Amino acid sequence: MSGGALKLREVRKLADSRAAFEFEIPVAELPGVPREFGAGDGKVQAQVRFGREQGFAVADVELRAQLQVICQRCMAPMQLTVQARSPVLVVETEREAEEAPAGWETFLAPEGRLSLAALVAEEVLLAIPIVPLHDAGLGCAAATPDAAVAAPAGPKGAAVGQGATVRPFADLKALLERGGKDDR
Numbered sequence: 001m002s003g004g005a006l007k008l009r010e011v012r013k014l015a016d017s018r019a020a021f022e023f024e025i026p027v028a029e030l031p032g033v034p035r036e037f038g039a040g041d042g043k044v045q046a047q048v049r050f051g052r053e054q055g056f057a058v059a060d061v062e063l064r065a066q067l068q069v070i071c072q073r074c075m076a077p078m079q080l081t082v083q084a085r086s087p088v089l090v091v092e093t094e095r096e097a098e099e100a101p102a103g104w105e106t107f108l109a110p111e112g113r114l115s116l117a118a119l120v121a122e123e124v125l126l127a128i129p130i131v132p133l134h135d136a137g138l139g140c141a142a143a144t145p146d147a148a149v150a151a152p153a154g155p156k157g158a159a160v161g162q163g164a165t166v167r168p169f170a171d172l173k174a175l176l177e178r179g180g181k182d183d184r
Contacts, residue, residue, distance in 0.1 A: 005046075005117040006031075011090050011109050014050040015057035021048045021116055027067060030121035037128075039068035039077070046120045050090075054101055057090040061123045069132040074141040078134055084127035090114060 005025050013019075024045050027038030044065040051058050062085040069080045089104045091097045097106040105126075107119055134140030 005029075005120070006115055008113040008115055011050075011057045011092070011112045011114055014059075015052050015090070017050075019050045022046070023116070025117060025120070027065060027124070029117065030124060031115070031118050033121050033124060037067045037069065037124075042066045042068055044120060044124060046116070048116055048119065053087075053089070056096075056100065056104075059088045059090055059107070059119060061086050061088055061119060063120055063123055063127070065124050065127070067124075067128065069128070071134045071140055072131045073133050076134075076139075076141060078132070078139065080128070080132055082124065082127040084123055086123055086126070088119070088123075090119075 005021075005023050006029070022045075024043055027033060027042035027044055028035060030038070030044065042065065044063055046061065046063040048062075049060045051060070064081065064083045067080045067082060068077055070076070071078045086105055089097075089100050089106045090109050091100060091106050092109055092112045094108065097108060100106050107114070107122060
């Protein structure tokens with residue numbers, strides 16, 4: 001249904017009929033999601049169920065996505081699986097969003113129309129960790145014991161890595177005793 005997920009739909013009709021959708025869409029087809037997240041065959045499986053709560057149209061969005069991201073520890077590409085489930089108030093104007101009950105996430109559907117793909121894309125972006133990392137020791141070059149051998153040297157040539165103690169203020173006392181003048 002990836003083509004149907006891009007179609008604009010009337011929010012009121014969806015909420016009043018308690019419509020439910022289940023679909024799979026390639027990450028590369030999600031609007032607003034950076035292209036590199038969809039490298040390879042990344043897909044999103046989504047379920048979206050509409051209804052009403054406190055007079056607002058509500059979409060319950062549940063998703064599971066396979067993304068291609070960059071590990072911020074070793075800077076290598078990695079597969080990331082994200083799962084999320086969020087109730088979202090669907091509003092037509094920014095004013096309605098401001099009047100929404102506290103604690104609710106809102107999605108702006110101008111003129112009362114939305115694309116399921118755009119709603120799911122926003123939830124995917126919110127589910128991605130700010131700093132994606134390989135799981136400890138699983139495929140991350142920077143998290144392996146060999147990485148400590150190649151670690152940069154600390155003060156006085158001491159290696160910075162596992163087991164090494166770093167004392168960044170070790171020379172501070174001597175510097176203060178010399179009146180703050182550095183002899184270097």
